[in-house]
Amino acid sequence: MVPFTPISKSRREKRAGRVRHTQNFMETSGKRKSSPENKAQKVSKDSSKPKDSRKSVKKTLVYAFSLAILIIIVVTFIGTPAVSMMAGPGRFVFGRYGNREIVYAQGNFFQRQYQALATQYRDSLGTDNIEAQLRLLWREAFNRAAFHAAVMVAADESGLVVSEDHVDRELxxxxxxxxxxxxxxxRFLRMSSAxxxxxxxxxxxxxVYELYIDDLITGSLENPAELEFVTAMAENERQFSFVTFPFQEFPAENVRAYAEDNADLFRRINLSSITVRTSRAEAENIRTQAVDRVASFEDLARNHSDDRYATQGGERGWVYYYELEPDFADPAALEPVFSLDAGQISPVIETLNGWVIYRVEEPVEPFDLDGSLSVVRQYMDAFERGIIEDTVRARAEEFRAQALADGFSEAASxxxxxxSETAYFPINYGNQQLFRRVSSPSDETFAxxxxQTDFFVEAFSLPxxxxxxxxxxxxSVRVLKLQAERTAGEDTLDDVQHAFPRSVQQFQSNQLENAVFDHDRFDDRFNQVYSSNEFQRFLFGG
Structure with missing residues (x-):
């Protein structure tokens, strides 16, 4: 949990002396907050802010009910007036954060979050997978309650309190x-004392929850120098021309040369295997049974092998030498296997994860260079990327030299x-939404x-x-030419200045949220409690 940052007494008293209708820290709009029930609505780890339209709600959230379920459940939790929240049974502990239980009970935060969600989505009705939809709704209410519990623990540990006068004014x-x-x-006295x-x-x-979040996130003082620096980052925009040299254009003759030099890697053999992870002695015993035909190799594999081939009697099919090689500290141990004839069983061979016994189903096939070039290319893409990169980079270096001598367009011709050309963009590492994005209209992969740090260093150092x-x-490898440079317009810079404070709040709130949900103090028992017979009876009766 991010530690609480104390505020001055005068500042706290000033806040405690007014009825709070501030923006929730996850909001980025200027809309007025409606009630305390919705304060945690935008801080759940598993959800994003729902859209206004019914279509968007259906697309982004599956929290819908059938009419039958609504009659059973929503009437209970939505139709009941706020002044009678204490009615009805049900108290369930869904987890714990630190020393605080995450409990569902009538009238508490968890229950009100469920009610708020059900009210929000009761018009988005669906008839498929009703129980799954209901579970998602409860899970979202639990996520909010869990975050709320974590904030309350942190606030309590920091000594944050609100006055009873403040509570009276809000009430x-x-x-x-x-x-x-x-x-x-x-009207107030109509409500029972409980x-x-x-x-x-x-x-x-x-x-308390709002004060803690407000002090930690929304209440952070803005640093004018920081805002000035970020605005300056957005000012300088550049546009580039570029030529791309894809790795897939690595010459076929180079692939053939690699295959000829490394033909042993592409030998192929049809094998079955038994893997033993307990001891060499057990592996030797199993091999003896296979050789003496006490049991079939297939049955021994099914009963004793500890790998994914066991259920199919140890059958692995055709495999390349390079596919087996990574399993062995010394690949030379494989050589005897590749010299066996059909039906022969290998000695017990030690691997990095135990011991293995092979039976050859079909002996080694002669290496077919022409038929194996695609396999060699796939192998090089996976394991010899450096060779491909060096070759393609050398071609790009030749192009650069030609471009410096004759001109970029002429060399490309x-x-x-x-x-190709890029859009205008500033230094925007990670394509943050705050700035114009690194992109090219003609090449989506350019984003x-x-x-890449090296890209920005190179691109924004060009004269x-x-x-x-x-x-x-x-x-791929790309060579750039600085095409044009400009200062961003006032509208763009104004957008950055307005968006920056919200971006900072979003970043801080995400950090806070992650600290809560990833913390060792968080004990999540939602699945266990939700699936219990007691809770299911509470939901559906019976």
Missing amino acids: AQRPEFQEDGRFSRE ERFSLRNFIRESL GLGVAP RAAF SDGVSSPIVMGD
Whole structure:
């Protein structure tokens, strides 16, 4: 959990002296918050902010009910007036954060979150997988309650409290106690003392929760120098031309040369195997039974082998030498296997994970160079990327030299290709939404460059009309030319200045959320409790 940052007494008193209608820390709009029940709505790890339209709700959240389920459940939890929250059975402990239980009970935070979600999505009805949809709704309410519990533990450990006067002021503005726009004592006294106690406790926790989050996230003071620096980052935008040299154009003659030099890697043999992980002695005993035909190799594999081939009697089929090689500290141990005839059983061979016994089903096939070139190419893509990269990079270096001598477009024309262009963008590592994205209208893969430091160093160090050194980007090498440079428009810079504070809040809130849900103090028992007979009876009756 991120530690609580204390605020001054005067600042806290000032906040405690007013009814709070501030923005929840996960919000990025200026919409006014409706009630304490929704304070945790936007901080769940498993959900994102629902869209306004019914279509979007159905697309992003499967929290819908059939009419039958709504009659059984929603009437209980939604149709009941707020002043009678204490009615009905049911108290379930779904987990714990630190010393605080994450409990569902009538009138508490968890129950109100469930009610808020059910109210929000009861118009998005579906008839398929009703139980799965209901479970998702409860899971979301639990996630919010878990986050709430973690914040309350942190607030308690930091000594954060709110005054009873503050609780009174918030309670007096509850809509159920309003009459002609004023607090009605008569309406308030209609509520039982137990219900009033539960409501006061809920409001007190909501205020503490909001103060903690507000102080930690929304209440952070903005640093003008930091905002100025970020704005300056967005000012300088560049556009580039580039030529791409894909790894897939690695010459076929180079693949053939590699295959000729490493023909042993591409030998093929048809094998069955038994893997033993306990001891060499057990492996030798199993091999003896196979050789003496005490039991068939297939039955021994099914009963004793500890690998994925056991259920099929040890049958592995045709395998290449290079596929077996990684299993052995000394690949030379494989050589005797590749010299066996059909039906012969190998000695027990030690592997990196135990011991193995092979039976040859069909002996080694002669290496077919022409028929195996595609296999060799796949092998090189997986295990010899450095050879491919060096070859392609050398070709790109030749192009760069030609471009410096004759011009970028002329050198590209000599290759029979037309240079591509990027959009304008600033230094935007990771393609943050705050800035214009690194992209190319004609090449979607160019966006990967946004995650490479060497790309930005090279690209934003180029002089006017400069040509870059070859840059490896994914499965290709690219050479850039600085095409144009400009200062971002005022609208763009204004957008950055307005968005930056929200980006900081989002980053901080994500860190806070991860600290809660990944913390060792979080004990999640949702699946166990939800699936229990007691809770299922509570949901569906019976």
